[in-house]
Amino acid sequence: MTKPAPNFDFIARPYRWFEYLTFGPYLERCRFSRLPEITGARRALVIGDGDGRFLTRLLQSNPDVLVDVIDLSPGMLKLLEQRVRNLGTEAHSRVAIHRADVRDFSPPESFTATGYDLVVTHFFLDCLTHLDLSRLTATLRPHLVPGARWLVSEFQVPEGGIVEPLSRFLVRSLYRAFGILTGLEVRELPAWDMLLERSGFSRFDERSWLGGLLTSEIWTFMATSAAADDSYAKDGPSFSPAGPF
Ligand SMILES: C[S@@+](CC[C@H](N)C(=O)[O-])C[C@H]1O[C@@H](n2cnc3c(N)ncnc32)[C@H](O)[C@@H]1O
Numbered sequence: 001m002t003k004p005a006p007n008f009d010f011i012a013r014p015y016r017w018f019e020y021l022t023f024g025p026y027l028e029r030c031r032f033s034r035l036p037e038i039t040g041a042r043r044a045l046v047i048g049d050g051d052g053r054f055l056t057r058l059l060q061s062n063p064d065v066l067v068d069v070i071d072l073s074p075g076m077l078k079l080l081e082q083r084v085r086n087l088g089t090e091a092h093s094r095v096a097i098h099r100a101d102v103r104d105f106s107p108p109e110s111f112t113a114t115g116y117d118l119v120v121t122h123f124f125l126d127c128l129t130h131l132d133l134s135r136l137t138a139t140l141r142p143h144l145v146p147g148a149r150w151l152v153s154e155f156q157v158p159e160g161g162i163v164e165p166l167s168r169f170l171v172r173s174l175y176r177a178f179g180i181l182t183g184l185e186v187r188e189l190p191a192w193d194m195l196l197e198r199s200g201f202s203r204f205d206e207r208s209w210l211g212g213l214l215t216s217e218i219w220t221f222m223a224t225s226a227a228a229d230d231s232y233a234k235d236g237p238s239f240s241p242a243g244p245f
Pocket residue numbers: 005006008031047048049050051070071072073076100101102103121122123124127
């Protein structure tokens with residue numbers, strides 16, 4: 001069953017300060033670290049970007065990119081739009097904002113006639129369940145060009161050593177905090193790497209911070225729609241995901 005939508009409005013303004021207080025500069029390092037590699041994008045889909053700090057940099061480093069942004073929080077989108085406006089009318093004209101719950105989102109015909117060559121999710125996949133993400137990849141796949149890149153920043157629990165229990169504790173605490181502040185009901189990280197693989201993506205590169213707690217990865221879309229495995233989206237899990245954290 002689909003969980004109720006979280007509400008990030010209440011924390012939209014203080015979000016970046018919460019972030020600096022908890023992780024210092026590391027989430028930004030993780031988020032922005034790939035910008036030098038992500039150039040020449042033409043059609044991008046940015047999901048759950050929050051207050052738009054990444055989006056504005058993407059627009060600056062990719063002067064031809066047209067971007068669809070999806071987020072369900074009006075408070076976050078207001079901040080995002082203001083940031084984009086501050087870049088000027090040319091940059092603003094390259095962005096289409098969709099206020100929507102991505103779990104119910106079915107792109108209209110006109111949404112991406114040419115197909116996306118870039119999808120971006122920074123610290124967003126953790127808001128989805130395994131099933132939500134599986135459905136999302138199945139929905140998006142027909143709208144991607146071969147070779148499209150998916151840029152993921154995410155929390156993870158690295159295996160082994162002292163970092164593992166520490167990361168597990170931090171991830172669990174973050175879920176509790178977001179549960180209280182936004183009503184988010186998800187409590188475990190989806191197995192997004194396995195789901196992306198099943199969906200026809202291949203990991204191109206990964207980089208990590210804080211002993212592996214934060215990861216930034218680039219995945220490349222390799223498969224045709226026919227080759228990918230959608231059974232999870234249709235039938236639900238046939239495996240035991242790691243967690244709960
Ligand atoms: C944890 S914040 C991440 C913000 C930013 N990407 C970052 O790097 O910190 C999650 C963002 O995703 C949005 N969001 C959460 N669930 C969503 C959903 N089901 N559909 C669309 N947006 C969602 C929230 O409104 C919020 O802006």
